[in-house]
Amino acid sequence: MTIKLSNRSDVENFRALSILSEVAERRASGENIISLSPGQPCFGAPEAVLAKAREFTQKDPIQGYTAAIGTLPLRQRIARYYKDTYNQDIAVERIAVTTASSGGFILSLLGAFDAGDTVALTLPTYPAYKNMLRALDINIVEIETSKETNYQPTSQLLEASGKKFDGIIITNPSNPTGAMIGEDTLRNLCAWCDTNGVRMISDEAYHGITYETPAQTALKFSDNVIVLNTFSKYFALTGWRLGWMITPSDMAKNVKSLAENLFVSPPTISQFVAQEAFEHTDILDSYVQQYRANRDYLREHLPALGFSDLSSAQGAFYFYVDVHNLTNNAEEFCRRMLDEAHVAMTPGLDFDPGRGDHTIRISYAGSLDDMKEACSRLQSWLG
Numbered sequence: 502m503t504i505k506l507s508n509r510s511d512v513e514n515f516r517a518l519s520i521l522s523e524v525a526e527r528r529a530s531g532e533n534i535i536s537l538s539p540g541q542p543c544f545g546a547p548e549a550v551l552a553k554a555r556e557f558t559q560k561d562p563i564q565g566y567t568a569a570i571g572t573l574p575l576r577q578r579i580a581r582y583y584k585d586t587y588n589q590d591i592a593v594e595r596i597a598v599t600t601a602s603s604g605g606f607i608l609s610l611l612g613a614f615d616a617g618d619t620v621a622l623t624l625p626t627y628p629a630y631k632n633m634l635r636a637l638d639i640n641i642v643e644i645e646t647s648k649e650t651n652y653q654p655t656s657q658l659l660e661a662s663g664k665k666f667d668g669i670i671i672t673n674p675s676n677p678t679g680a681m682i683g684e685d686t687l688r689n690l691c692a693w694c695d696t697n698g699v700r701m702i703s704d705e706a707y708h709g710i711t712y713e714t715p716a717q718t719a720l721k722f723s724d725n726v727i728v729l730n731t732f733s734k735y736f737a738l739t740g741w742r743l744g745w746m747i748t749p750s751d752m753a754k755n756v757k758s759l760a761e762n763l764f765v766s767p768p769t770i771s772q773f774v775a776q777e778a779f780e781h782t783d784i785l786d787s788y789v790q791q792y793r794a795n796r797d798y799l800r801e802h803l804p805a806l807g808f809s810d811l812s813s814a815q816g817a818f819y820f821y822v823d824v825h826n827l828t829n830n831a832e833e834f835c836r837r838m839l840d841e842a843h844v845a846m847t848p849g850l851d852f853d854p855g856r857g858d859h860t861i862r863i864s865y866a867g868s869l870d871d872m873k874e875a876c877s878r879l880q881s882w883l884g
């Protein structure tokens with residue numbers, strides 16, 4: 502007798518992660534691949550942070566659970582970060598440390614929406630959102646953005662869509678485009694959501710990795726917004742699986758109970774390590790300068806190879822490229838690139854089912870040498 506599987510678990514795989522594991526397997530079998538695919542820094546935590554990790558495990562070999570929403574000193578440190586970075590006073594009760602921002606997403610979606618509610622995603626978008634929403638039986642409406650609005654939503658775009666929704670997820674800076682939402686646009690988006698009773702979730706995972714102007718937090722413009730952030734990107738603690746969320750005051754109690762029941766505690770050692778990471782922003786900022794050098798190199802060299810329609814890449818470490826001049830099947834194109842040129846990129850379908858057949862995401866989170874070698878290989882491959 503076949504026993505049923507749930508319908509809601511039948512979500513699409515996360516293609517970018519499949520590429521990550523394929524690249525790892527092919528490298529293990531000796532293939533020399535340059536990957537412009539991964540969404541993670543090529544740098545590890547600063548040495549002083551790793552030294553603290555060793556010290557903590559020696560001092561406390563048990564490493565038991567912490568409070569479900571994280572240790573008080575780390576939450577206080579995060580509050581200070583909001584004061585220093587954005588001049589925002591955030592009550593520590595509103596801060597929950599989470600198992601990376603992915604864990605924070607589950608808490609946010611459960612804290613804000615019921616099954617059957619509707620959440621808007623603006624395309625192109627980070628692929629896991631739709632799959633998390635589907636797994637939680639939350640309906641999705643998709644709103645296409647374009648170059649005209651820097652691939653980001655505006656209040657006019659939401660209004661003009663005529664669509665009804667209970668919530669919206671915005672990503673600033675964006676994965677996959679690196680595009681940022683300007684301060685006035687963000688203020689208007691927050692006001693539009695408040696006026697229309699729409700709960701905004703602002704994914705601020707790439708804050709700190711910006712090249713022209715610092716990103717603004719949506720917390721500045723609304724008390725109703727849920728903000729998610731992570732130690733995986735700017736703080737280069739990707740595998741330590743730690744992030745945080747700022748909840749509206751009236752949601753904090755429910756999020757705490759959910760966190761207790763769903764996760765018991767975020768990773769203990771990671772919390773001590775993350776607290777130390779705040780003290781080494783000089784090194785973390787030097788990583789950002791290296792991403793900037795990569796971005797500038799690619800921006801100069803990719804157009805001559807045919808990758809000319811590049812997104813604005815004001816933050817994060819991605820270009821999103823319209824490659825309709827090269828292919829109308831980005832997936833097959835990326836596959837051939839991997840097989841023949843040994844360069845990995847991420848086809849756009851994950852980010853935008855409608856237009857992803859002719860778009861590609863290029864990550865420049867690697868080394869400058871990798872950027873140069875990738876361009877040289879592509880030049881030979883594309884002739």
Ligand SMILES: Cc1ncc(COP(=O)(O)O)c(C=O)c1O
Pocket residue numbers: 540600601602603604627672675676704706730731732733739743744
């Ligand atoms: C926009 C965005 N949000 C969230 C995440 C999830 O990151 P983590 O779970 O490591 O915090 C990612 C990872 O790539 C991302 O790009």
